[in-house]
Amino acid sequence: MSWTRRLRVLYQACFLALFLWLLARLAAGDPRDLPFTAFFHTDPLAAVGVTFAAGTLPGPLVWAVALIVLTLIFGRVFCGWICPLGTLQQLSSWLFSPRSRRESLQVNRYRRWYALKTYILAALLAAALAGSLQTGLLDPLALLARGLASGVWPMLPGGPAVPGGWLATTLLLAIVVASRFIPRLFCRAFCPLGALLGIFARFALLRIQRAGDGCSSCSLCTFACQGADEPLGEHRVAECHVCLNCTDSCKEGVLSYRFLAPAAPAPARPDLSRRYLLGSAVGALVAAPLLQAAGGGRGAARAELIRPPGALAEQEFLQRCIKCSLCQQACPTHALHPAIGVAGVEGFWTPVLVPRRGWCEFACTRCGEVCPTGAITELTTARKTGLDGAPPVRIGTAFVDHGRCLPWAMVTPCIVCEEMCPTSPKAIWLEEVVETGREDRPVRLQRPRVDPQLCVGCGICEHRCPVGELAAIRVSSVGESRDPLNRMIAAAPA
Amino acid sequence: MSQPYHHRITRREACTRLAAAGLAAGAVGGGALFFHDRRRAEASAPSVPDWRVPASPQYPPAAAASGPDPAANLRRAVAALGGMERFVRRGESVLIKPNVGWDRIPEQAANTDPQVVAELVRLCRAAGARRVVVTDISCNDPRRCFARSGISAAAGAAGAEVIESHRLAMVPAALTGLAAGLEVVEELLKADRVINVPVVKHHSLSKVTLGMKNWYGVLGPGRNRLHQSIDRSIAELGAAFRPTLTVIDATRVLLRNGPQGGSLNDVKAVNAVAAGTDQVLCDAWGAAQLGHAPASLPFLELAEQRGLGRADLKAVHQV
């Protein structure tokens, strides 16, 4: 194995380890200022998607330009050297499937339907232009992160419980298992990031060149080809992962990776059908608003849709959220969960706060700190808790269920919710009454009442209420700071 | 092609077949023996030990010290009780139970002052303790509570083993009354000596939360039901858990919006620390820092009736 190939394997191993380690540290609440979001900041799919959907490129995502420039120089090196999901698939392909040479040739053949990933990209970008950001569904970085958050961390001792996480985990598993049959099938056929990089790779300054007449058609180059880009035939630079296995294996010295190598002749039948491309784009442009409207319309506030503190108003939020699950992993109380139905079709897998599972720690601002696209803005503790004089950030309001609450309905003292309320003065205040119980005995009760001007909707009251799974005090989204229309109190400050 | 039936079996074949049958029988029999009635009914839950040292009439039941340095206050109060050597023998393991319930910084007086906890750790180690554990079951996220309260850093630097809530093992214990069936921190039951070190705070239901209420922090899920008869539950816990020493931290006290406060307006700097062997007396002293007379607190009265101590403030030796 040449040094270049050794280095490539080293790069892949290091970046996979780094990706996993950073997310593990994030989920463990590591207090250090580690670059948890670095991978996502360089993600061109996220950058282009958010720019199309929101009309603006959020600050840190400008690093994605660096990756695009890298691709313009070297080709799809990200796919071959960096992408952790790619590495994972390769591990699966290598570990679980010793192949005969004939099999290797078969599986690494380019298939015409691999153009699907470009149609997917077109559909996703068209949907983004229509205002619906769904690139996160198939973005490999987001996909891998979600799979970890929904499936792997819950497996470990002390890990969170993520109901509905089986979906994201199954997707990840399916991709890894599929690679056993056709190596890196996801990368070749479905990955929109790969398709995007492939577009830029067409202009790459360095590419594989097959020069000279020495080629004996031994096909050694194809046995280990990762991108299925046919180094033996018309080398498709848009598919090439620059793994350099082919240049390494070529015994005749015909293949090399060169600067300003002449481009391979265009294939007789173009890979991309203009019809399908246009069809995907137009289809998405139509489907996106259709699904939006069918889902109840965007901007319609939903009582159970409690977003993280600092989240933008729903329309802007959906234009930026790439469903990467970083906020869910960063949340110290595991309050954030991937929405399945509660945020509509568009909001699938976006983060929603479930008070029965976890509450929003009053002084904590982790979610906004790690959101790579600014869908959740970064807050300071002083701003979030209202120490700077302006009102605190609210995500909802708590409502007491008088039919279930012990002091209200069962002549039994409690006040756990008031005890847990973190604001000062407390948003839950106690009304003292004396009631006679069933045996005509006077019982002094303190009945909890919520002050909507003070309640921030953190949900610790609902989380700690002893009245079983349907708590006697529950938070709903009305009163949230981010939506001026989702209000019930006239005097409530914005 | 099968052998005809009348084929004579060789001796070797016979031995092999007998051995195989015997082995199979032995394996099945052994397995049956092993698994037979293996899972018995649960052994009875362990009872909570009594961590007290024998009473000594020469020392006061409680002592209090005031001053700008919380660590010095603690040292003077413990010295007036006979020094830590009276409570911790060489080679014993000590568990210190501060209040680390809330995601607050020390200035907000929701948790025990980290300097008091650290000094307590140092005193125990100086007296020869082989292991000092500092732990509590936090109400907010334990990593944030232990970090922002300053207790993790201070106690760790003083040589304690700080165990955050989510790493604690819980076991059933033979608790009676309202807390029956609740689990208890396993480390607590394994410790030789236990020191309870709460901070003085207001509480809406029981008016104040002090030492006996601090035992909530060693109970597992379901403790949020105890509030339904809070005064009785506090007295019951005071009867169930008898610590070696109770230290009441009044460096800063929380006047209102307890037990977690938030605003600095709820905090008052009293700069005092009390220590004692009488849980009831210590709690009475703590309540007095908030301006409550012992007679006005139902849980104190219930505790006195159970014989857990005497709330006679005159018995507190002022250092």
Next chain:
Amino acid sequence: MARFRVHHAALLALLGVVGGWVAHRGQATRQDPAAVLEALRAAQHPRLPPADAAGATHRDEPESYDPETLYDFIDGAADAYLARGFRRCAAATYSFTSAEGRTFEVAAEVYRFATAAGARAQLEAERPPAARPLPGASDAWWDAGVLLAVGGADYLKLTAYHAGPDVEEALQRLFAAWHEGGEP
């Protein structure tokens, strides 16, 4: 096997740079508790000294006002305060008994502003032309039955409804107790 070339070394170095950067970021911690404490202090009510520190016989429980409720306290004058960045106010009445046996009261108000400049501006606007600077203290002026002072972003206003040397003495003692108070 190909030789180890310059570009291989460069690639290895690049990997090292990435690792080094991650390690460097790992040196610092994210949270800054000092910032939170600062915000907490700024949000706190300004402090009024207890009665005995000021040599008074009694002080009632201080009342506090914020930008929303200041109007209830000082009516139309609130506009000027708000314009100068008023944040919070603490007000209480102290009772004094002089050596001659006379009892009188002093109203004490501390107004906290967003900036020291705001506090100073308020003092300048309210200072009577005849007021003299208090000897031994900077930023403090007094006139008959009135003492005004600034400390940081806090503006102290003491008003007595009687006159006399015992009143002046009480005002100065109260000011000294407030001035020495510092942070709680």
